[in-house]
Structures are given as structure tokens and as C-alpha cells.
Amino acid sequence: MRWLALYLRSRRIPVALAATVGSVVLMWSLWTATSNKRDVDVQMVILTVLLAVATLTATLAGPDDALEHTGSLPWPRRRAAHLLGALAVVLLLLLATLATGARFGPAGLVLRDAAGLLGLTALGAVTVGAARSWFLPLAWTLGSLVLSLPDTAWAQILTWQVQDPRNTAAGLTAGLLAAAGLFTYAVAGPARRAPAEAAL
């Protein structure tokens, strides 16, 4: 237990969790205040998932990853658990709204986007570091919201975040990103940099 408490603290998880809950509550209140409809607009759902994932991005690296790396602990499974935990947090928060007056659904879309975006973020954390890893998921998702392409398989893959939850090509893309992110992050861990720069 003591290790877990120290780990959570080193990754600033309490602050990140507060930010995640806060951003979802903010989006929930915005919708409740401005709309009479129960089902939240799909663009808003996607933006909320994006924001929730972005709040958890900072937890993917510690204050001194190089030092941590030398610890003889089975890191891969812990890092995998970290990512799965982050996914569970996003899913729990958004699926909890399904019982309220502003429903952030459908569940399939939330699951696909949360898993895919977390995987993309984890890939970013491994390659360019956790501090910069929010950018690609953000730019890609906003681009997908804006772009209108002819309905081909390539277009569905390119704009997977905004496709229908039953869309196979988009689901596969998200699954691939999630699996690649989970595997790479679990095995390699966050990109190591000098402790002075690692502070988030």
C-alpha cells in the first residue's frame, strides 16, 4: 500500500484526478445549463473525452524517470496498469453521466475514443515525452471534428474519432492505437530526459 501511495503521489495523480473530474463536471454543467436535450451533442462528447484524456497525460511521467528506471521493479505491468486505470477513470466518469440529465454517450463511442486517444498519448509519451504528448491527440481530434471528407475507408480511418461507434475501420484504428500505446508504454516507459526538464 505504501508503494502505491508513493507512486500516486510521484505521478501527481490526486491533482490530475481532480482536474479530470473538474473538467467533466464543467462540460456536464455547460450542457445542463444550455440545452434541454438529454443526449449530449456528439461533438461535445468527443471534446469531453479529449479533455479528460489530456488531464491524465501529465501522470504518464514521474519527476525523474531515469532514476526510476534503475529500480528493480516489474515496471511493465505497473505501467500497463497505470494506463488501464486512466482508461477506467475516463470511462467511469463519462458512463456515470448516462444516469443523469445530460448523457455523455453512446458508450461505444466513449470507449473507442478514450482508448484510442489514451493509446496515442502513451505513444507520444514514449517518443517525445509526456510534456508534449497532449498535442497530437488534440490536433488530430480537432482536425477530425472540422474535416469533412468523402465517405471512404481511408477517410473513416483518418477521422476515426468522429465516426459512428459501429464503424469497423474507425474501431480498428482506435484499437490499434490503444494496443500500440499500451504495449510500447508498458515496455519502454516514458521518454527519459534530464530531471530539470522532467518537471511538469
Next chain:
Amino acid sequence: MSRILRIELRRSAAAGTALVLLVAGALLLYASTDGWASGWMALAMVQRQYLVLLWPLALAAGAWQARREQRSNVAELFASTARPLAQRVAPVLAAMTIAVVAGYAAMTAAAVPWIIGTVSYLPTAVFAVLAVGALSLVAAAWFGMAVGRLVPSALTAPGLAVAGIGLLLVLTPTAVGGHEGVTAVFSPTQGLGLFGDFRTISGRVSAAQGVWLAALAVTGLVLLAAETRRARTAALLPAVLGAALAILVIPRGGDFVESPIDPVARELVCTEAGPRVCVSRMHAGLLAEVEPLARQGLTMLAKLPNAPTTAAEDTNSFLDEHAQPQRPDTVTFNLRVDSDGHLADDRTFLPEMLNAAGVNAYACGNELSRPVSRAAAYWLMEREPTAGAHDPAEETAQTRALWQSLRKLPEREAAARVASVRTAALACESLDGLLSRSAA
């Protein structure tokens, strides 16, 4: 100063920002070239539309850049230097400004090769539209830097981007009770009007947008350099003043034209020699492509008595309240620009031009008989009528039957009947039975 600026250009987020704007902008532009292949104004307006993505990204880039000192754990160290804050942020501010302006300009430049060969009309309003777009990015970067400095958290940049795109997506005329002028001022992606040829943006609208965006940029600047709470409160002043001034400048109520049309863009430009072929100034670059086709159409029409001698582009816009009347000595044609900037579908050009023997029936308001109109056109072309993609089979069969009955007639008689179709269409009278009646 210039040495520090050079260092900042290399070591800040400036280069990355410019690159992101260029890549995202070029991807958006080339995802569909239909909207902007027809002219410089269309390009400038489409670029403004895509600010819905670029504007939030510029906000995020500014916020990210402002957190650099916290990220590197040197915020306290730098705060202890004996230099005023304004002097310390000036070089990085300049670097970010150069970056967003260069990124936006590079996006324009990326589109230039696609249309430079076919587009010639360049009104000065284009530069105003582009300048407002670039200014909106500068304002976004400065404001983002200010927010990033006030709230130095890892979440500021993505949160600001999400808030920015949310604002732009929500701020539509319907959301503010139909006040198009208000959204046109506060959202750089609004006030562009409906898509269509010859459109423009009035100078007053661009000026109002410029005033608001400049005020927003100044607010960002004051916030960025403010070291006391009072100075931060004062930063609201430019924003409030700018908003008020912009609302005063923008035309309101009935004066606000949603989709203004550039009258110069639709003036006709004609060929010098031979039978005259005219296109609008906006499409002047396509005159050489249109000329042979239009001449061919004029030659075919010459079979008729009192045939028209000039072929001109139909410059009516769907935005016009009243269509211009047709002249008997001129035959009009529709000029459609393809996504590659060249003349679209030259196979349908002649059938459309010679429809109802060279009369554009849209001006009449009431629908003229399509089988009669098309049979007349195909008789002039001496070709068998073919079904278009959306033509009902029954209509094509009627057209074909009329065309065959025309072919069986002596040349003179058939020409007289087709000429009577033209006369009736010019007067907007019914065409029914004009081709199939017994010899008059």
C-alpha cells in the same frame, strides 16, 4: 535584440507552431479543393473558415510557450533577473507573432501553385480578408500566452484549445438570436456569407473584425506584461473598448449584407477578334478554355435565322433578387470551375448552352418544357440525345422522340421550329408543342 530574437525563433515553440499551422492548413485545403479553386477571394475565405481548427491551435501554442520557464524549473531564477517583465517577454512574443503569420502565409502559399495558372482576378479585398485571418492568429497566440502565464498548468494549453474550438463552433448567428453582425465581429470564421461565385467581404466588416482582434491582442499583451492585480484588471479595458468600437463599425440590421457580391468580379471580359465570347472578370483566366467551345456553340446556332452573335457567361448569382434579362443577340452559358481550377465537364457545356436553343430558362422563373428545350439543343448539335445522370428515363424518351421527328423534317422547316422555340423561350412563353406541331 535581434540576436535574442534569432535565438528565440530557434529555441521557442515558434518553428513548431509555424510548421503545425502550415501542415494542418495545407491538409485542410487539399482535402477538398472545390471551395477555393475558382479564385483568390474563394481561397482567402476558405482559409478563414479553416481557422476553426487553426485558431484553437494558435491559442494552445501560445499557452504552451508561456509555460516554458515553469517546465524547465527556471521561473524563479528568471523572475530574479533585474529586467522588467515586458522586456523579457518581448523577444518570445515577437517570435510567436512571426511564427503564426508565417504559418498562415505559408498555408496561402501552399495553395498558390494549384490555382496560379487559371486565376487572374485579384481584388484588394482579398488582402483584407487574409490580413484579418493572420491577425486573428496573432491575437490567439498573444492571448494564449497571457492565459498560459496566468495559469501555468500542464492542462492550460489543451483546455484552451478545446474552449477555443467550442467557442467557434457555438458562436453562430442562430445561437445569438440571428445577429449576423455580432458573430461576424467576434468569430473569425463567421461573416463569410454563402458559398458562390463573385462573393466578397465588405471593407467595413473586415475593419470591424480587425478592430476587435487587435483589441483582443492588446488585452493579451497587457495581461502578459502585467505584474500587479490592478494592471491585470486594466487589461480588460482594451477588450471592452474594442468590442464596443467593432460593434459600432459593423453594419447593423438591414445594412448588414450577409453575402455581398463583388460587382467588378462579374463584369464581362470579352475576346477581341471574331465572334465575341465573354466571361466574367473572375473567370477571365479560363477565357482561352471556354472560347473554342463557345464558338462551336455560336456556329451551331448560326443555322437559325437572326442567330445570336455573342456568347457570354451567365453571371446571375443565386443570391440575386432579380435575374438580368436575356438579350436576343447574346447566348449565355454556365461556367463551372472544376476542383482543379479548370473548366468543369466540357461534355455538358454545349447541351446546356444550347438548351432551348440558347436561352437560359432560369430567368423565367417558371420551368420550360425540358424535352422540347433539350431536343432543340441536340438538333443543333446534330447528336443523339443522351440521358444525364439525373434525367428520368421517360423524359429522355420524349426528348429522343422529338429529336427524331425534327431530323425527319426538311432542314429549313426544322430550323424554323427550333427558332420558334428560341423566340418563345426568350419571351418566357410555353414551349409545349412547338416542335411537334404540323407545318405552319
